[in-house]
Amino acid sequence: MDLQYHQQALQLAGHSAAVSAAAVAALDELETRHDITLPASVREWYSLASAVEILRRYSNDDRPYRIEELGRPADEESDCPDPVASQGLLPFMVENQGVCYWAVRLDGSADPEVLVSFEDLDPDSWLPHARSFSEFVLTQIWDRPTGDGNRHVHSKGEQPTPADLTALGELFERLPSTANSTTHRFVGAAGDQRITLIEEMWGGWACYLWAATDQLLRELITTLRTRTSLAQALRSYDDQSAGARLLAALPTTASDPRHVSSTGGLG
Known part of the structure; x- marks a missing residue:
């Protein structure tokens, strides 16, 4: 299967483009629960059976959220408003010691910008991190050999x-x-x-x-x-x-x- 947004990243990681029916069903449920349409590049990535594991492996022991956690994980101890509803953002990964969070902007674009917050999930401002979600995934994987x-x-x-x-x-x-x-x-x-x-x-x-x-x-x-x-x-x-x-x-x-x-x- 050829991917529109993540083919290069997946090849770099040495994984095949195997779509998971369970992942697709979980994405459908997530969209219904939040009343949103996921960006095409985000949905394509998380439809893959190995998506979350690849993000975990190609990181500094950071914790990517499972599909059902996207937006806010159930165990996140915070009383701030839901970032999906209040900010139009979908957090998808937290640094291994909770130092920062990464999120995509839900602005209707197919391959949205990735932002980073060093102030929990409700900061005064999110900072630019990557021009698109597909570039974020690619660079996460690409950086790994330089580290180990x-x-x-x-x-x-x-x-x-x-x-x-x-x-x-x-x-x-x-x-x-x-x-x-x-x-x-x-x-x-x-x-x-x-x-x-x-x-x-x-x-x-x-x-x-x-x-x-x-x-x-x-x-x-x-x-x-x-x-x-x-x-x-x-x-x-x-x-x-x-x-x-x-x-x-x-x-x-x-x-x-x-x-x-x-x-x-x-x-």
């Missing part, structure tokens, strides 16, 4: 310059940005090289690199170091990983803490 891959390396504090972003756009395919354009994604080698640049909530930037093979990761690091100001002081989370071994074999740079200056001290 064996060939994952990262650096902190390297804010991309306009020249960096221009160069990356020329060298790689640009994927959607999220969180009000504070996350930038680029992909190369038919998806086997990935770059994620994130402005972190507590300040500073992070650069995450991932590749499917040692050679592709070596090429990715070398390209970024020669064509941008990024990837100069990379680290690996696991000293035994392929990424760590590759970094140890690469020449050091002037900003790499392993670099030793001519005076014998750290550069």
Whole structure:
């Protein structure tokens, strides 16, 4: 079955487009209960048998709502008004410690904007997060290898310059940005090289690199170091990983803490 909104995301996750009759029935009941028509992209995604599990797996242990919970889960301890009725919003996932909530705007569009709230379900304002629900799902899945891959390396504090972003756009395919354009994604080698640049909530930037093979990761690091100001002081989370071994074999740079200056001290 070909999907209109989520084919790329589903292929990236390695799942087939298997529609669940039980899920479709639950969506019908949800629409009747709230007296709404779900956006086409939301309904397409949640019609899939694996929809909720994929969102859970490709997250930071966050909790996506089951279909019957969409809008407000039954166990949500809050006395704020129903966000569907009062705000025209459909919350669909909460961060693993309840730090934030994600919701789609029920504005009649087929593939609506995704918003984020850091103030429970009834904030003074919801903040833009993704231009559409389909982009949210795609980027959730796409980001995951950069977080736990064996060939994952990262650096902190390297804010991309306009020249960096221009160069990356020329060298790689640009994927959607999220969180009000504070996350930038680029992909190369038919998806086997990935770059994620994130402005972190507590300040500073992070650069995450991932590749499917040692050679592709070596090429990715070398390209970024020669064509941008990024990837100069990379680290690996696991000293035994392929990424760590590759970094140890690469020449050091002037900003790499392993670099030793001519005076014998750290550069």
